[in-house]
Amino acid sequence: MRRPRSSEAFKEYSYVLKFRNSEKIVRKIEGNLGRVALIFPNSYAIASGSLAWSWVQTLLTERGLNVQRFFYESWFARFYSMEDQIPLDEFPVWLFTLQFENDLINVADILVKKGIPLSVFERQPYHPIIIFGGPVMLFNHELVDEIADFVFVGDLECSIDEFSEALRFDEKDDIIRHLLNINQICSRKYGKLKFSNCIGNLSPVPVAHFITPFSPYKNKLLVEIGRGCIRRCAFCVTGYTKKPVKFASLDEVINVFEKHKGYEYGLISATITDYPYLEGLLDYLEAQNIKFSVSSMRADKINKRLLMLLKSTDHHSFTIAPEGISQKMRDIMLKDLTTEQIVKTLKLGREVGFKHVKFYYIIGLEEEDESDYAEFFDFLETVVDMGYQEVVISVNPLVPKPFTPFADRKMVEKREYEEKTKFIRRNLPKKVKADFESYKLSRIQYELSNLKGPQTVVYLRQIIKTEK
């Protein structure tokens, strides 16, 4: 650990250290081979709420590697590691985990600040090896193939031994040679265009190695119990790319709880209510009086016991994602969820004492008309009439994604989206608050998810220029 001299550098160093000191280490992991920067290109709060940041580090460190975590803030210049506050420049291998397309803008910012050309074809041998992984790679690895030396497609668990073996070497050429032998790796730069995808089987069960109050899960230990989704909502790329779906066995999940007694948990799965052993899991959590939060649940499968247990974990609010503003729109979105099912769940919510509820909606599909909005406002009135004191709706424009049935749709134009949001605001029942997703960020997500190779570099250069 080195204390920086300039005041800007010290501010950045102290900021990183503040988060580092907030972490309570649940399992100590140590490795001393190589030097790998694991970069989550978003804020500490987002990074620490993603199990990937912790789990990838665990997998590699358990195999002897020295892996240090980094996160992103737009004002950072040096980028210090979480573990030893070492500047990013001193790492020969940079591993980016890309959970959201828009994070690519932050990646570009890091590269520019560090004087690294965005195009891999313009870099020099002394530049670090840049590898991309994460869920975005599953449906568009070509998005970054002009930026990355290597793209890792699918889950790390499947090739973890080969991957960590490759990163142990000191010489760049040795690392490159070994990476090129891995099936899940592709690289346009090195001419390896064939690769095979793989989804890990959640054995061992992924568990975070630290907790922090700054995570959205607030001091809860993250445990992944399901990966992928059995549903096929027409707007959602997870339902079409993360197959086959994998669930952790109940015995192994319980072993995790037994090993880490005294913690509260954040249970991670695309939809916790589709976990096939949910009742057994709830039996255990209830009997042991373990508090927990869930990442997401489906309104058609929520039961009273689940809501009661969530309520007992100091949850003031619960969340439902009807997505469609009417039954017609939900059917078009293949949401497979009826108004009756949503109302039934809301009644259960009131029965167990919830006073706050949040809903997620997607708007901007060409089929929407006045009757859908009328149904939407009626539904919200019903929710208020049920006695909920606070009703929040989060409204997003549809972002059509490749590999989904909506892939060929056009995204709603800005003006139309703004008219719709104004219309919603004007007609919302009192007590209902609305958050509208930024059109600009959604548009960038749409454009990025359809880019490939050199197009991405041109696009990112343009964005960086406009933002300056």
Ligand code: SF4
């Ligand atoms: S929106 Fe949710 S339920 Fe639907 S496919 Fe995606 S993850 Fe599954």
